[in-house]
Structure formats: C-alpha cells, structure tokens
Amino acid sequence: MLKTIITREFLxxxxxxxxxxxxxxxxxxxxxxxIILAHDYQKELADYNLRVNLQDEFLRNYAYRDGLFxxxxxxKPPERFRPLIIGISGDENVESFDDNPLxxxxxxxxxxxxxxxxxxxxxxxxxxxxxxxERQSGTLRLVIANSISRTKILFGKFIGGxxxxxxxxxLSLLVGALYISxxxxxxxxxxxxxxxxxxxxxxxxxxxxxxxxxLMISTFSRYPxxxxxxxxxxxxxxxxxxPNLCPHISAxxxxxxxxxxxxxxxxxxxxxxLEVFRELRDEAKKRLKSHYGKLWSEFESxxxxxxxxFFSKVDPKYLEAAHQRAAADPNFKAMMDAFREEVEKARKExxxxxxxxxxxxxxxxxKAAFQTKLAxxxxxxxxxxxxxxxxxxxxxxxxxxxxxxxxxxxxxxxxFGLYANKKVQDAQKNDxxxxxxxxxxxxxxxxxxxxxxxxxxxxxxxxPYWGILVLFNVVFFVSAFxxxxxxxxx
Amino acid sequence: MLKSIIRKEILNNLLSYKFxxxxxxxxxxxLVSIFVMYRDYWLALENYEILQMKSEGPxxxxxxxxxxxxxxxxDENLCxxxxxxxxxxxxxxxxxxSVNKLFKLFTAPDLLYVIKVILSLCATLFxxxxxxxxxxxxxxxxxxxxxxxxxxxxxxxxxxxxxxFILPFFIAVLLGTIFVTLSPMVDMNPNNWLKxxxxxxxxxxxxxxxxxxxLLISCLTHRSSTSLVISLFVWTILVFLIPNLGNxxxxxxVEIPTVQQLELKLEQSWTKNRFEEHWADPSEHEKMYxxxxxxNDKLTEDYRNxxxxxxxxxxxxxxxxxxxxFTFLATDITGTGMAEExxxxxAVLEYLKDGDDDKxxxxxxxxxxxxxxxxxxxxxxxxxxxLILFNILFFVGAHVAFLRYDVR
Numbered sequence: 033m034l035k036t037i038i039t040r041e042f043l044x045x046x047x048x049x050x051x052x053x054x055x056x057x058x059x060x061x062x063x064x065x066x067i068i069l070a071h072d073y074q075k076e077l078a079d080y081n082l083r084v085n086l087q088d089e090f091l092r093n094y095a096y097r098d099g100l101f102x103x104x105x106x107x108k109p110p111e112r113f114r115p116l117i118i119g120i121s122g123d124e125n126v127e128s129f130d131d132n133p134l135x136x137x138x139x140x141x142x143x144x145x146x147x148x149x150x151x152x153x154x155x156x157x158x159x160x161x162x163x164x165x166e167r168q169s170g171t172l173r174l175v176i177a178n179s180i181s182r183t184k185i186l187f188g189k190f191i192g193g194x195x196x197x198x199x200x201x202x203l204s205l206l207v208g209a210l211y212i213s214x215x216x217x218x219x220x221x222x223x224x225x226x227x228x229x230x231x232x233x234x235x236x237x238x239x240x241x242x243x244x245x246x247l248m249i250s251t252f253s254r255y256p257x258x259x260x261x262x263x264x265x266x267x268x269x270x271x272x273x274x275p276n277l278c279p280h281i282s283a284x285x286x287x288x289x290x291x292x293x294x295x296x297x298x299x300x301x302x303x304x305x306l307e308v309f310r311e312l313r314d315e316a317k318k319r320l321k322s323h324y325g326k327l328w329s330e331f332e333s334x335x336x337x338x339x340x341x342f343f344s345k346v347d348p349k350y351l352e353a354a355h356q357r358a359a360a361d362p363n364f365k366a367m368m369d370a371f372r373e374e375v376e377k378a379r380k381e382x383x384x385x386x387x388x389x390x391x392x393x394x395x396x397x398x399k400a401a402f403q404t405k406l407a408x409x410x411x412x413x414x415x416x417x418x419x420x421x422x423x424x425x426x427x428x429x430x431x432x433x434x435x436x437x438x439x440x441x442x443x444x445x446x447x448f449g450l451y452a453n454k455k456v457q458d459a460q461k462n463d464x465x466x467x468x469x470x471x472x473x474x475x476x477x478x479x480x481x482x483x484x485x486x487x488x489x490x491x492x493x494x495x496p497y498w499g500i501l502v503l504f505n506v507v508f509f510v511s512a513f514x515x516x517x518x519x520x521x522x
Numbered sequence: 523m524l525k526s527i528i529r530k531e532i533l534n535n536l537l538s539y540k541f542x543x544x545x546x547x548x549x550x551x552x553l554v555s556i557f558v559m560y561r562d563y564w565l566a567l568e569n570y571e572i573l574q575m576k577s578e579g580p581x582x583x584x585x586x587x588x589x590x591x592x593x594x595x596x597d598e599n600l601c602x603x604x605x606x607x608x609x610x611x612x613x614x615x616x617x618x619x620s621v622n623k624l625f626k627l628f629t630a631p632d633l634l635y636v637i638k639v640i641l642s643l644c645a646t647l648f649x650x651x652x653x654x655x656x657x658x659x660x661x662x663x664x665x666x667x668x669x670x671x672x673x674x675x676x677x678x679x680x681x682x683x684x685x686x687f688i689l690p691f692f693i694a695v696l697l698g699t700i701f702v703t704l705s706p707m708v709d710m711n712p713n714n715w716l717k718x719x720x721x722x723x724x725x726x727x728x729x730x731x732x733x734x735x736x737l738l739i740s741c742l743t744h745r746s747s748t749s750l751v752i753s754l755f756v757w758t759i760l761v762f763l764i765p766n767l768g769n770x771x772x773x774x775x776v777e778i779p780t781v782q783q784l785e786l787k788l789e790q791s792w793t794k795n796r797f798e799e800h801w802a803d804p805s806e807h808e809k810m811y812x813x814x815x816x817x818n819d820k821l822t823e824d825y826r827n828x829x830x831x832x833x834x835x836x837x838x839x840x841x842x843x844x845x846x847x848f849t850f851l852a853t854d855i856t857g858t859g860m861a862e863e864x865x866x867x868x869a870v871l872e873y874l875k876d877g878d879d880d881k882x883x884x885x886x887x888x889x890x891x892x893x894x895x896x897x898x899x900x901x902x903x904x905x906x907x908x909l910i911l912f913n914i915l916f917f918v919g920a921h922v923a924f925l926r927y928d929v930r
Binding site: 065 | 539540543544547551554558559561562565568569572573575595596599603604611612613614615616621622623624625626627628629630631635639640643647746747748750751752754755758762763765766767768769770771773774779780781782783784785786787790793794796797800801822825826829832833836840846849853859860863867870
C-alpha cells in the first residue's frame with residue numbers, strides 16, 4: 033500500500049504545473065550558471081598562470097636581497113569548484129583601491145544560490161498543500177476511510193513528494209556534471225568527484241528539510257492558503273532574515289576594537305622600544321668604559337665584536353678578532369661577557385615592550401575570532417547557514433579554505449625565506465662586494481604547490497553542521513507525524 | 523462606484539489572515555533592520571572618528587552617512603581611509619567588518635534589502651489572487667453582473683489593494699525613522715530628509731511594480747494555486763536571478779584582468795625600479811622615476827577604463843530587473859551607490875596625486891556627497907523611468923488581460 037501512495041503522490045506532482053516550471057527553471061538555470069562560471073574559471077586560471085609566470089620571470093631577472101620580501105610568490109589558484117561555486121575573496125582581493133564593489137550590491141549567482149533559494153522555494157511549493165490541500169478537496173477523508181494507517185500515508189507523501197521534487201534537481205546536476213566532465217579546462221580528480229557526490233548529498237538533505245517544513249506546516253493548517261502563507265513566512269525568516277542578521281548581532285554583542293586604533297596603539301608602544309634599548313646599551317657602554325678604560329677602547333675599535341648591534345652587518349674580521357682577543361686575555365673576556373650581559377638585559381626590555389604590543393594584536397585577533405565564532409553559531413538556527421558551511425567547506429570555497437590557504441602561504445613563506453637566506457649567505461661568501469641591491473640567482477626557488485585539504489579533514493569539519501541539517505529533518509518529520517496523527521480530516 | 527470597490531478591497535484585506543501575517547512580518551523586519559543598521563552606523567561613526575585623528579600624513583576619509591542606516595550599499599567601502607602606499611600607489615585601510623569573515627557570506631539586512639527582497643514578495647503575495655481568487659469563490663461573476671465596468675473594477679482593486687499594503691509599511695518606516703532621528707548620534711540635515719523622502723517614494727514605485735505584477739499574473743490565470751506558483755517563480759527571476767546573473771554575465775563581455783594582476787605588476791615595477799636605480803647613474807634617477815610613474819599610470823588607467831566598462835555593461839544587463847534598477851536608484855539617492863563611489867575615487871585621486879604633504883600645509887581633504895540634482899542625473903532618472911515603465915507595462919498588461927478575462 034505504501035508503494036501505491038508513493039506512486040500516486042509522485043504522479044500527482046509530476047503532472048502538476050509547478051513540476052514543469054521547476055524542471056525547466058532548474059535545468060536552464062543550472063546549465064547557464066555552470067557554462068558561465070566555467071568560462072569564468074578558465075579566465076581566472078589563465079590570469080593565475082600569467083601571474084605565476086610574471087613572478088617567475090621577475091625572480092629570474094630582478095631578485096635582490098632587499099626586494100625579497102616583496103617578491104615571495106604566493107598566488108592563490110582559483111578553486112577547483114569555481115565552475116559551481118564562487119569562492120569568498122581573500123583580503124588581498126577586497127582591500128585594493130580598484131576592487132570591484134558590484135558583488136556587494138548583488139551577491140554572486142552560483143550553485144549555492146540555486147539550492148538555497150530556488151530549490152528551497154520549490155520544495156515548499158511541492159509540499160505546502162500535501163495534507164491541507166487533500167483535506168480541502170476531500171480526498172484525504174476517502175483515503176483514510178480505507179484500511180491505511182496514517183503513518184503510511186505520511187511516509188508515502190514524504191517519499192513520493194521528495195522523489196518528484198528531486199528529479200529536476202538531480203537531472204540538472206547530471207547535465208552540469210556532464211558539462212564539467214567534457215570540458216577540457218576543468219580537470220577534476222577522484223577526490224573532486226567525491227566532494228561533488230557529498231555536495232549533492234548535502235543539497236538533498238537541505239532540500240528535503242524544506243519539503244518536510246512544508247509538510248509539517250500543512251499538517252498544522254486547515255487550508256492550503258493559510259499553509260502557504262505560514263510556509264513563506266518561515267522561509268523568509270530562515271533563508272532571508274536570520275543568516276543575514278547574525279553577523280550584525282554578534283558584532284553588537286562582542287565588540288572588536290578598531291583596526292586603526294589597534295595599529296596606532298601598537299605603533300605607540302613599539303616606536304620607543306628601540307630607543308629604550310639603545311639608551312640602556314649606551315649607559316652600559318659608558319659604565320664599562322669608565323671601568324675598563326683602554327681595554328674598552330680596543331674593544332670599541334673591534335666594533336664590540338658585533339655584540340649589541342642587530343641592525344647592521346659587522347665585518348666578520350672584527351668578530352674573529354674579538355673572539356681571539358677574549359680567548360687570549362681573561363680580562364678582555366670578562367669585559368666582553370659583562371657587555372653581553374648588559375645588552376641581553378636591554379634586549380629583554382625591548383622584547384618585553386614589544387611583547388605588550390603583540391599582546392594587543394593577540395587580544396584583537398582573539399576577539400575577532402570569538403565574534404566570528406559567535407556569529408557562525410548564532411546563524412546555525414537557520415538551515416541555510418548550516419548548508420552554506422557544509423557546501424563551502426566541502427568544496428574548498430569557504431572561510432576554512434581561506435584559513436587553510438593562509439596557513440599554506442605562511443609555511444611556504446618560511447620555506448622561501450630559508451631558501452633566500454641561504455642564497456644571500458652563499459652570495460656573501462662568494463662575492464665580497466655583495467650589497468643589498470646585488471642580483472641573486474633564484475632560478476631554482478621552491479615553487480608554491482597548493483594542494484587541496486584532505487577530504488577527511490574537511491568532513492570532520494562539516495559533519496556537525498550536516499548533523500544539524502539532519503536534525504532539522506528529523507524534527508520537522510516528527511512534528512508533522514505527531515500532528516498528522518491527530519489531524520481532523522473532515 | 524470606484525470608492526466602494528476601493529473600500530471593499532481595503533476592508534477585505536484588513537480582515538484577511540494574509541494581511542495580518544504580512545504586516546506582522548514586515549513591521550518586525552523593518553524595525554529590526556533599522557535598529558541593527560543604526561547600531562552599525564554607530565560603530566562606523568566611532569571608527570570614522572578614530573580614522574580621522576591625524577597622526578601621520580594627510581587623512582583621506584569621509585564620515586558614514588546617516589542614510590546608510592536605510593540603504594547601506596557601498597558605504598563601508600566609501601568610509602575606508604586612503605593614503606599613499608610604499609610603492610607610490612594608493613593604499614586603502616581595511617574595512618572594520620573585514621575582521622569578522624562571516625560578513626562575507628551574508629548580505630546586510632538594511633531597509634533596502636527588506637524592501638527589495640521581502641516586501642516585494644509580500645506585494646506579490648498581496649496581489650496574486652486579487653482576480654483569480656475572486657473568480658474561484660464566485661464573487662467576481664456577481665460583481666460584474668451589475669453595471670460595473672471592468673476598468674473601474676481593476677483600478678479599484680489596484681488602488682484598494684495597494685493602499686492597504688503600503689500604509690502599514692509607511693507606519694513601520696515612520697516609527698523606525700522617529701527612533702533613529704531621536705538619537706543624538708544621527709545628524710539628519712534637510713538635504714538628508716529630502717533624500718529619505720525620495721528613497722521612500724522610489725520604494726513605493728518599486729513595490730507597486732510587484733503589486734502590478736501579481737495583479738497581471740492573477741488576471742492571466744484562473745486558479746489561485748497556479749497564480750501563486752507563477753508569481754513566486756517570476757519574483758525569484760526578477761529579484762535574484764537577473765541581478766545576480768547580470769553581474770557575472772558582464773564579465774563574459776568585458777576582458778579585464780584581476781585586481782591581483784594589476785597590483786602584482788605595480789609592485790614589480792616599483793621593485794624593479796629600485797633595483798635598477800641602485801646601479802644606474804644618479805643623473806638618470808629622475809628619468810627612471812618618471813618612466814616608472816608613466817608606466818604605472820598607463821596600467822592603472824587601462825584597468826580603470828576596463829573596469830568602468832564592466833560596471834556599465836553589468837548595470838545595463840541587470841537593469842532588466844526592477845530589483846536591480848531599484849538598488850541602483852536607492853543607493854544613489856542615499857549616497858552609497860556606484861555613482862558615489864566613482865565620484866569619491868575621483869576626488870581621492872585628485873587629492874592624493876596633487877603634490878605631497880612635506881610642508882604639512884596641504885588643505886584638509888573635504889568631500890561632499892552627491893546633491894539631489896546630481897542624484898537625479900541621467901543615471902538616476904533612467905533607473906526611475908525603468909521602474910515606472912515596469913509599472914505601466916504590468917498594469918496595462920493586467921488591464922488588457924482583465925478586459926478579456928472569463929469570469930465564469
């Protein structure tokens with residue numbers, strides 16, 4: 033009997049106008065979206081390759097010591113899911129004088145938009161009259177007059193309705209997948225297809241959630257007209273209001289100090305720190321000079337063996353001379369050790385002062401992280417936010433992927449720094465005339481090879497949010513079930 | 523007779539469940555939105571005061587506009603501070619909200635968003651069964667059985683339906699505005715009041731478009747459920763699909779490098795110049811600098827020209843949607859739109875390129891947001907005309923469809 037109800041519900045839906053509209057809209061919109069985004073992806077890929085080549089060529093021809101920190105090649109490749117989902121821009125894209133403000137006025141159109149807006153609305157339109165509509169037309173009374181349990185009716189309606197709803201979605205996704213697989217510029221490996229499969233599963237969870245919401249509201253309503261109004265009311269709240277409000281509410285609840293103010297405070301703390309260091313060092317010099325007299329003048333002529341001078345390069349011959357002198361004369365050694373100790377005290381003071389400014393930044397970032405976390409957790413009340421986290425984090429187009437890239441970039445920056453330092457040291461050894469502007473041969477520099485985060489790690493991150501989506505499904509179904517059990521079918 | 527129809531329509535709406543739920547929803551949303559955006563404005567004002575403190579170099583920053591509470595648009599972008607970076611290019615401070623990355627995922631829930639998305643849906647829902655709903659219950663047949671003319675009936679229904687929808691909206695906005703303007707933080711000058719009035723007028727025209735659309739669909743269908751499904755799909759296409767698609771579609775027509783490519787080239791040019799300068803004859807330095815400046819200017823000019831073309835194409839595509847036309851119009855009126863951004867960037871460029879501040883006698887950067895006359899220039903007027911055109915098109919369509927409507 034369950035099969036009959038499922039078949040009936042399925043046929044009822046696919047012969048309806050809303051199914052035809054949904055099918056046509058889904059296929060056209062998904063296909064158009066994927067074609068445009070794939071073309072966009074090709075352009076971004078070409079742009080990325082050009083930037084990498086530009087940096088490569090530049091490093092081969094114009095690498096020099098003082099320009100190195102500006103030359104570290106760390107371009108972010110376009111996300112492999114770019115033909116489906118537009119990733120979030122990192123700060124480097126949005127803090128430029130010439131940035132594009134249009135996405136602020138009109139959020140991008142991609143697969144996420146299709147699922148969260150079009151499919152959720154379609155799901156509600158499929159289910160809002162599933163119970164109330166049948167009650168109004170009188171068929172529900174006839175069905176229940178037979179020996180069919182209400183449980184079976186509800187299950188049948190859910191399975192049949194959801195199946196008919198998912199047909200347009202799955203068909204449009206298959207068309208999209210076909211286009212991606214035949215497009216030579218999109219190279220997806222096994223893990224990308226696995227992520228695509230998981231993305232589809234998460235989308236199905238999200239769509240059925242809204243189908244169940246419609247079904248639940250339908251069991252609470254006597255008339256389809258009331259049911260659709262209540263459904264749209266909830267849809268507006270869950271999709272359009274709550275997720276957009278949460279970041280603003282969290283910004284009010286947890287205030288972050290101004291970036292500029294923090295920068296200013298840090299500068300205020302840091303700028304006198306060097307002065308303090310120099311003052312302490314110079315005082316020590318004066319004291320030691322009066323104590324050691326001639327020996328100190330000799331030490332001074334050796335540029336203090338490089339002790340206490342972190343900012344300019346001391347000739348290695350002076351270092352060598354000071355060490356030899358200390359080995360030969362215990363008095364000289366004692367003076368050198370005393371000076372080293374004084375300098376160490378001054379350096380500790382410098383570090384302490386700078387540590388205070390670091391603490392300011394640390395506090396700032398901790399507050400920012402807390403505010404983001406609070407906003408993220410608050411937004412979990414809305415299924416849209418949960419789905420967006422799951423979809424974006426799974427496909428490497430979300431906040432997590434930005435953080436991951438930052439981490440990879442930092443690691444690469446360290447690796448490049450070590451490589452460049454070695455090159456500088458080698459050049460200094462080989463060329464006595466080496467200056468800050470001498471050319472460095474960096475032809476064999478390590479390239480940044482960005483690899484997507486492992487699927488296992490991504491899954492661990494998204495499972496709680498996916499779990500919330502499943503929980504929403506369960507809650508809506510159980511509520512619909514409980515209400516339907518006592519539904520007055522007359 | 524027209525008066526009776528209007529009265530009947532208003533009373534009918536006032537007593538309906540649809541009216542209660544839509545009014546509750548829109549009132550709550552409008553008030554919450556104004557309150558949240560008011561708090562945001564407060565934070566932006568605090569941030570402006572900090573940015574304004576002159577510590578080093580000229581401060582190029584403008585205060586947030588109180589009208590940003592109603593339509594924030596690009597105000598956060600506009601209120602960043604500008605300066606000259608290490609490589610001689612214009613640098614921009616980070617946006618305060620950039621520290622919370624979640625802002626990147628979701629849209630600001632300002633009054634513009636509430637009107638553009640939610641109230642347009644409410645307007646469509648108000649009108650979707652005006653004609654076909656009456657046909658279903660049989661009252662339309664009865665109304666037309668007497669000497670009532672169809673044009674009068676449809677006009678009466680439009681006026682009655684729309685006024686019952688728009689009046690509560692105005693009351694909610696009025697309450698929100700009173701709350702905001704009572705705060706000492708918000709300094710609304712007469713110009714701002716006028717702009718707010720224009721913003722509300724344009725909102726009314728925009729909502730009328732969706733009301734007329736609902737009416738048109740109602741006149742084209744014979745069942746409320748069919749009308750509802752079609753109305754919701756058309757609403758989705760006009761409010762979300764066309765504006766959001768237009769933005770990415772424009773990029774297919776205009777070849778433009780990414781901003782990262784531009785910045786990389788500028789950075790490389792500066793680094794290369796510094797390297798070559800060290801080895802070159804000192805007499806050549808000035809020549810080298812001016813050559814680098816000219817090259818960089820050419821690069822940025824080319825990029826900006828392409829970018830302006832991209833914006834133009836994007837605006838032309840998206841204007842096919844009343845939602846996009848309304849967004850452009852509303853943000854331009856409140857001084858938080860694309861036109862304002864272009865104007866500010868021009869002013870910043872002129873100010874920063876105009877000599878240096880070595881002597882410290884450079885005048886303070888001053889900037890005035892667009893006046894009403896500027897707002898109502900060709901761009902603003904074309905957006906306004908598009909909205910009016912949509913209204914006429916949908917209403918005439920509804921009128922024609924109703925004249926031939928089978929009421930049986």
